[in-house]
Amino acid sequence: MKYVYRTRRKTSRQVYPVLILFFVMLFGFALLNLFWPKRRISELENRALKQLPAFRPAALLDGSWTGDFGEYMQDQVAFRDVWIDMQSNVNALVLQKTEQNGILLGKDHWLFTKQFGTPDTARLDTNADAVAEFAQRYPGRVTFLLAPSASVIYTEDLPLAAPMLNENGLLDQVFATVSPYASVIDLREVYGGHKDEYLYFHTDHHWTTHGAYVAYEQFCVQQGLVPFDPAAHEAVDVNNFYGTHYSSTRYWNALPDTITYYPLSNPMTIYTVNGEADFTPAETGTMYHTDKFATRDKYGAFLGGNNGYTTIEGDGTGSILVVKDSYANCFVPYLTANYAKIGVVDFRGYHYGLDSLIEKEGYDQILILYNFQTFLSDRDVINLNRPSSLS
Amino acid sequence: MESQGLVFNSVVFLFGFLPVALAVYYLVPGHLKNLVLLLESVIFYCWAGVEYLPLITVLIVINYLFGLILPRVKHRAGRIFCLVLPILCSAAALVFFKYTNFLIDTVNQITSAGLAQLSFLDVLPLGISYYVFKVISYVADVYTGKTEAERNPITFAAYVLFFPQLLVGPIVKYRDMAPALHATRHRCHAAQMEAGAEMFVFGLAKKVILADSIGALWSDLLSEEIGLANVSTPLAWLGIAAYSLQLYFDFAGYSEMSNGLSKLMGFDCPANFDLPYISSSITEFWRRWHISLSSWFRDYIYIPLGGNRRGLPRQLFNMLVVWALTGIWHGASWNFICWGLYYFVLLTIEKIFLLKYLKKGRVWPHIYTLFFIVLGWGIFTANVAGAELPLLMSRLFIPSGGISPVYYLRNYGVLLILGVLFSTALPGMFWQWAKKHAVLRTVLVGCVMVLSVAFVVASTNNSPLYAGF
Structure with missing residues (x-):
């Protein structure tokens, strides 16, 4: 048998607009992409972008170089921000989605953290037990403030029928575990009464300076302190804050937030942590890194971000150690009205037990301040009870 | 577990690999197009690493050689030998890389023999389920005379490795691609x-x-x-x-x-x-879903087994074989076998009586x-x-x-x-x-x-x- 393979002949001299468009977009964009300036970081996405991977023959053969190269092209693609905005707009406007990248698009411009169903709460229980155990070693000296999520306070602004986790029940459980040993601050009721005030950022996962103040007032009531008087201090508003939830969603309908701060002159020292209860001053200044207000990460201005160990000279008497996540960063400045010395420990930068530090620095009071979402999953809270390695 | 190849829906494929591959392919003269296609496909295949390049090379060489030998063998037993041997080699490669650990697991469960899993088989060689079926269809078609054997090894390798079909098929037969593979002039036209x-x-x-x-x-x-x-x-x-x-x-x-x-x-x-x-009907569904796979099973398993020409019991047996194989083709796991047999049952019910009611x-x-x-x-x-x-x-x-x-x-x-x-x-x-x-x-x-x-x-x-x- 012999097969004759027919070759096709050109039939007509038509124009092919779709093909031309396809090739213009394919080849044109590929060329543009080649010469498009490469970036180190994406401010909008709040992360470092992949750089051209160094070439190694071994990495080429095992496929890791091509994998890295693929990520590099994905990260450095021309108009990356425009593409991402476009996808976000189509999702929200055309497809009418109520969530984007793990953030719920709520009513009234709210962006909430998506926390659905019944997550594993083993870590939460461990953390609550750790706080209770710690408080038993320092009777009468420990206050535990666990801030609820915005979605607990503004439930009605959640997307329709969102199957949120039962944060109320879990908060009850945590407070029940800790309250026999420490004074606890449960903000749900007081926040409910201040609901029409600006308690949480809409585009970020933090509370506002005002939300922190309402919490601080509760702390003062409990401790019998006279609170910091906001009316007696100048407040500065920083506008156009688009926080982490905005970065995740790029929601077209997001309203920029406003960050307020009180430019207090109390000196703050950030330390380099060398070891347990061993640190050297790295930087001294005020409690605000105001240059951060000019960037996208505006909340990072408070206390200069999350540092392992920090001290602040206050205008009051006695001393307090704050063990915290980033929620405390805009809360701590108020404490200068009440204490002479405020220490701040963030376990992300201080990987030791606290007993030696409390003893060495002589702290009278200890405030443990977290928000629910961190406390649910944080693996460092157990450091509270880490035995001292010093003898 | 699958190895991550160069997927089409990535920036690096759309604006890196594809424009370069198309441009070079269009620019070279017709008699070099298959060589270019082969080189591009090799790069595509090796994107996730070169470790399985020897495997596919061996399979290409075996099937290419037996394709050439088959038409020259006149003796019936010899012809069958030259058909079965390359098919066995290809199928053995598929079974070994895809099912060994599943078989070990099954044996362990039945006999508590405690055989160790082979960890190097955790990652399935890229596209093996697809290209093995392509080469089997080629040898079978040469055997039955539905197509002429491919003489040019470059052309044959370009068919097997053809990058648009390498990751997830479809399983296109050699005879469907042969005319274009041999077109040295005007292979591509605008319409x-x-x-x-x-x-x-x-x-x-x-x-x-x-x-x-x-x-x-x-x-x-x-x-x-x-x-x-x-x-x-x-x-x-x-x-x-x-x-x-x-x-x-x-x-x-x-x-x-x-x-x-x-x-x-x-x-x-x-x-x-x-x-x-x-x-x-389910019968119709399988004429519309993954057509290249169901037609492969029809042409190379069901019909060679006798299809529907040897009475209903034999036909049902043939269907059972086809659907058990279709199930397990989808993965080395019991649920895929169950899924295949599930369709066997449904199709049998339709074949025996339901289909005529469905049509009304x-x-x-x-x-x-x-x-x-x-x-x-x-x-x-x-x-x-x-x-x-x-x-x-x-x-x-x-x-x-x-x-x-x-x-x-x-x-x-x-x-x-x-x-x-x-x-x-x-x-x-x-x-x-x-x-x-x-x-x-x-x-x-x-x-x-x-x-x-x-x-x-x-x-x-x-x-x-x-x-x-």
Whole structure:
């Protein structure tokens, strides 16, 4: 048998607009992409972008170089921000989605953290037990403030029928575990009464300076302190804050937030942590890194971000150690009205037990301040009870 | 576990590999096109590492040589030997790399022999399920005289490694691609290329806009936080329906991208999907779903076994073999075998009596068909953690409370409506009309392409579900 393979002949001299468009977009964009300036970081996405991977023959053969190269092209693609905005707009406007990248698009411009169903709460229980155990070693000296999520306070602004986790029940459980040993601050009721005030950022996962103040007032009531008087201090508003939830969603309908701060002159020292209860001053200044207000990460201005160990000279008497996540960063400045010395420990930068530090620095009071979402999953809270390695 | 190859829905493929590959392919003269195609396919194949290049090279050499030898052997026994040997080699490679650990596992469960798993087999060699079927079809076709043996090793290797079909098929026969592979002049012409561009763009949209977005519903339900056990019965149905849509758009979209690329390079390949969800019987469904696979099983297993020519009992036996194999082809796991046998039962029932009633009905055959297809996907995905079959079946069939479907209907409502709409013939009918208007057509393709790229950039790359099979 012999097969004759027919070759096709050109039939007509038509124009092919779709093909031309396809090739213009394919080849044109590929060329543009080649010469498009490469970036180190994406401010909008709040992360470092992949750089051209160094070439190694071994990495080429095992496929890791091509994998890295693929990520590099994905990260450095021309108009990356425009593409991402476009996808976000189509999702929200055309497809009418109520969530984007793990953030719920709520009513009234709210962006909430998506926390659905019944997550594993083993870590939460461990953390609550750790706080209770710690408080038993320092009777009468420990206050535990666990801030609820915005979605607990503004439930009605959640997307329709969102199957949120039962944060109320879990908060009850945590407070029940800790309250026999420490004074606890449960903000749900007081926040409910201040609901029409600006308690949480809409585009970020933090509370506002005002939300922190309402919490601080509760702390003062409990401790019998006279609170910091906001009316007696100048407040500065920083506008156009688009926080982490905005970065995740790029929601077209997001309203920029406003960050307020009180430019207090109390000196703050950030330390380099060398070891347990061993640190050297790295930087001294005020409690605000105001240059951060000019960037996208505006909340990072408070206390200069999350540092392992920090001290602040206050205008009051006695001393307090704050063990915290980033929620405390805009809360701590108020404490200068009440204490002479405020220490701040963030376990992300201080990987030791606290007993030696409390003893060495002589702290009278200890405030443990977290928000629910961190406390649910944080693996460092157990450091509270880490035995001292010093003898 | 699958190895991550160079997926079509990534920036590096769309604006790195593809433009370069097409440009070089178009620019070289006709007699070099197959060589270029082969080199490009080798690069594509080795994108995730070179470790399996020797394997595919050996399989290409064996099948190429036996293809050449077969027509020269006149003796009947010799001919059968020359047919069976390369098929055995190819099939053995597939069985070894895909099923060894599954077999070890099964033996261990039966005999408690405690054999150790082979960890180097954890990653399936890229595309092996597809190219093994391609080379078997080639040798069989040469044997039966349906095609002439390929003399040029470069051309043959280019067929086997053809990069548009390497990751997830379709399983296109050599005889369907041979005419274009031998065209040294005017292989590519604009009308065909234009159709290919359209097909590629629409396939990309199905994959990245519909499949990936709708698929998030099902994976959300399987997440540790939600979990199928907490889901109400209506939501469980919504979830498995969403998974059915995802699977279709994922695989059909990827197949369309593949066929679109083939057309852009001058090859006309048969459609792999033809609106499977509008079928009014399971029999019809399997003529419309993954057509290249079912026709491969028909041509190279069912018909050689005697098909329907040796009486009903023998036909049923042949069907049993085909569907057991179809099941296990999808993966080394019991749920895939069950899924294949499930279709064997359904098709047998239809063959024996149901089909004639289905042909008379108007609405109920569609409901019946969709019900069993969707249920089938439940069995199909039962090897995924969190989607265990007893759990899923109890959520589906024992009315129970739990998380209501309201949030998911609200969040995925438009996507689900689009998914249903694009499972019907309506968009195709609209496109036939729109095609006549050059401006409308160009604008439509342009917009779909821009949108798809936005979804590609904004997502981390989702590799196609079917690359694991």
